[in-house]
Amino acid sequence: xxxxxxxxxxxxxxxxxxxxxxxxxxxxxxxxxxxxxxxxxxxxxxxxxxxxxxxxxxxxxxxxxxxxxxxxxxxxxxxxxxxxxxxxxxxxxxxxxxxxxxxxxxxxxxxxxxxxxxxxxxxxxxxxxxxxxxxxxxxxxxxxxxxxxxxxxxxxxxxxxxxxxx
Numbered sequence: 001x002x003x004x005x006x007x008x009x010x011x012x013x014x015x016x017x018x019x020x021x022x023x024x025x026x027x028x029x030x031x032x033x034x035x036x037x038x039x040x041x042x043x044x045x046x047x048x049x050x051x052x053x054x055x056x057x058x059x060x061x062x063x064x065x066x067x068x069x070x071x072x073x074x075x076x077x078x079x080x081x082x083x084x085x086x087x088x089x090x091x092x093x094x095x096x097x098x099x100x101x102x103x104x105x106x107x108x109x110x111x112x113x114x115x116x117x118x119x120x121x122x123x124x125x126x127x128x129x130x131x132x133x134x135x136x137x138x139x140x141x142x143x144x145x146x147x148x149x150x151x152x153x154x155x156x157x158x159x160x161x162x163x164x165x166x
Contacts, residue, residue, distance in 0.1 A: 017023050027104045029074045029130065030147050032120045033090070035137040041123065042068045048147070053087035053098070061086060066148035071117075073148050074101060095125040102132060105163070106158075108139030116144060118159025131163040138163075 033041040033050075041048050043065045046131045051060035052074070060074045076086050090097045099121060106114045118130050142158040149155045 018079070027076055028115040028117055028148075028157070029076075029101050029104065030071050030115070031074070031099075031118040032070050033072055034120055034122050038125060039136050042070065049091045051089045051091075053089050063088060069147065071147050076101070076104075081092045090123060092123070097125060098124055098127045100127060102130060104132075106149075107133065107136045108136045115157045117147060117157040117159045117161060119159075119164050121164070132160060132162075133163060 029159045033048075035041055035045075035048075039045075050063050050072070052063055054061055059151045060075075064073055064075075065071075066073055073084075074088055084103060088099045088101065090099070102112050104116050106112060116130075116132075121128060133142065142160060145157055146155050147157050147158050
């Protein structure tokens with residue numbers, strides 16, 4: 001009886017241990033979106049529709065507006081396809097823009113999926129590709145900033161906005 005009790009207790013402890021250490025893989029891109037006149041696009045602006053474009057069924061995509069600023073947060077998560085490019089479609093009455101977000105797997109000393117801030121993106125018809133640092137030294141020197149502070153989600157982003165100017 002004692003052995004049975006120990007085995008059951010061990011299974012119970014193991015079940016909660018694995019649950020407690022499990023991590024949902026994912027990362028965020030953040031950015032400020034402006035219309036052609038320079039006005040920040042927010043959820044209240046009904047002229048624009050923003051939709052994640054899901055190509056794979058094993059990746060979870062989402063877009064939300066941060067409570068504390070003018071910043072959008074595009075999330076990517078799942079167990080597969082995180083190393084691929086994801087797209088966000090932005091439509092208004094007369095045109096469509098696609099933003100391509102490459103894998104955020106970084107170079108540098110510490111290689112992992114990072115939360116990245118792409119800076120200001122201006123709405124324009126066509127495809128806009130987010131650019132990443134080219135060298136390990138550039139990855140190692142990216143500044144970390146705090147955005148989308150809501151007490152629940154990740155708020156630490158690496159600022160790659162300067163690379164969008166290239």
